[in-house]
Amino acid sequence: MSKASVDTLETIEVDTSPVSWREYYEITKPKVVALLVLTALVGMSLSVPGAIPWQILLPSMLGIGLLSSASAAINHIVDQKIDAIMARTHNRPLPNGRISNKNAIVFAAALSVIGFAMLYVLVNPLTAWLTFAGLVGYSVIYTLYLKRATPQNITIGGLAGAIPPLLGWTAMTNEVHPHALLLVLLVFVWTPPHFWALAIHRRDDYAKVNIPMLPVTHGITFTKTQILLYTILLFIVGLMPYLVGMSGWIYLIGACALNLAFFAYAWKLKFNAEKDTAMKTFRFSIVHLMVLFIVLLADHYILPAV
Numbered sequence: 001m002s003k004a005s006v007d008t009l010e011t012i013e014v015d016t017s018p019v020s021w022r023e024y025y026e027i028t029k030p031k032v033v034a035l036l037v038l039t040a041l042v043g044m045s046l047s048v049p050g051a052i053p054w055q056i057l058l059p060s061m062l063g064i065g066l067l068s069s070a071s072a073a074i075n076h077i078v079d080q081k082i083d084a085i086m087a088r089t090h091n092r093p094l095p096n097g098r099i100s101n102k103n104a105i106v107f108a109a110a111l112s113v114i115g116f117a118m119l120y121v122l123v124n125p126l127t128a129w130l131t132f133a134g135l136v137g138y139s140v141i142y143t144l145y146l147k148r149a150t151p152q153n154i155t156i157g158g159l160a161g162a163i164p165p166l167l168g169w170t171a172m173t174n175e176v177h178p179h180a181l182l183l184v185l186l187v188f189v190w191t192p193p194h195f196w197a198l199a200i201h202r203r204d205d206y207a208k209v210n211i212p213m214l215p216v217t218h219g220i221t222f223t224k225t226q227i228l229l230y231t232i233l234l235f236i237v238g239l240m241p242y243l244v245g246m247s248g249w250i251y252l253i254g255a256c257a258l259n260l261a262f263f264a265y266a267w268k269l270k271f272n273a274e275k276d277t278a279m280k281t282f283r284f285s286i287v288h289l290m291v292l293f294i295v296l297l298a299d300h301y302i303l304p305a306v
């Protein structure tokens with residue numbers, strides 16, 4: 001064997017480890033789903049004054065979690081070709097062959113059927129259909145179409161990721177309440193600065209696979225301006241739960257502090273960025289949303305009903 005072919009053999013990554021539940025777990029995007037379920041839990045808690053019966057709480061959280069996980073798995077199936085090329089995603093279980101296409105499809109189908117049935121039978125049909133709409137919105141409309149079609153992909157597609165607070169609310173009350181839509185709006189406005197911060201850092205990855213993310217089509221400077229503007233919009237939307245009497249002063253203080261901090265990150269990113277500012281902003285966005293929803297919860301249970 002020539003030296004060149006030995007060198008080539010040495011550089012090929014061969015994964016001989018057996019397929020384990022870890023790979024299946026990975027394609028469900030567990031951390032994303034955990035945060036989605038938290039926002040659903042908060043929607044559910046805020047829909048009624050007192051405690052939530054576990055007979056509704058459990059199947060609701062499980063059903064929403066399972067359908068969200070299924071939609072993440074479908075996203076891995078649909079995106080496997082571009083994931084194989086991008087540095088951030090090339091080692092995912094489908095591109096690197098640790099999970100076959102067929103097994104991934106069976107897995108996603110099983111999660112979908114179990115999740116949908118659980119919601120339909122044990123919660124209510126409205127919640128089952130709305131969650132299914134979230135699945136279609138993310139894994140079909142966003143992943144298959146919008147992601148490849150327009151730099152506004154995540155602005156529109158973000159609606160799917162923003163829907164869980166409404167799902168929690170309808171699970172409990174079987175009605176679409178304006179307060180639930182306000183929570184949806186919060187996540188909807190949070191999503192562009194969340195994602196574009198990462199997209200700035202990964203701009204070249206997206207350019208390589210011709211995905212028209214905003215930093216690729218309109219440049220990094222323009223994207224930073226958009227992030228800053230969205231954090232201002234988020235600050236304004238963040239005041240609304242207090243102004244409409246849905247939440248009290250604990251929420252108001254928490255939301256103002258978190259939204260000001262997000263604005264400060266966006267300001268630094270726009271006017272005084274260092275190499276890692278975009279990634280720091282992205283990471284902060286996740287902490288921001290998590291804490292914001294925990295504060296909503298704390299406010300709801302600590303303060304007397306308004």
Ligand code: HEM
Pocket residue numbers: 031032035036039088142153154155157158159161162187191194195198286289
């Ligand atoms: C269309 C809307 C969204 C887009 C395009 C988007 C995009 C992304 C991307 C590309 C990542 C990096 C994933 C990785 O490194 O593997 C990420 C991470 C994350 N996103 Fe989003 N996101 C969206 C909406 C949401 C929503 C609605 C939530 C939660 C409510 C969320 C929560 C998270 C979390 C928790 C992570 C960290 C995951 C980890 O570290 O494994 N995202 N997002």
Ligand SMILES: CC(C)=CCC/C(C)=C/CC/C(C)=C/COP(=O)(O)OP(=O)(O)O
Pocket residue numbers: 029032036067068069071072075079089131132133134135138143147160161163164
């Ligand atoms: C049923 C229901 C409520 C569904 C929830 C939808 C859901 C799982 C939203 C998550 C959004 C997300 C992580 C988008 C990233 O996809 P991407 O393809 O741009 O990112 P990637 O390159 O990391 O895969």
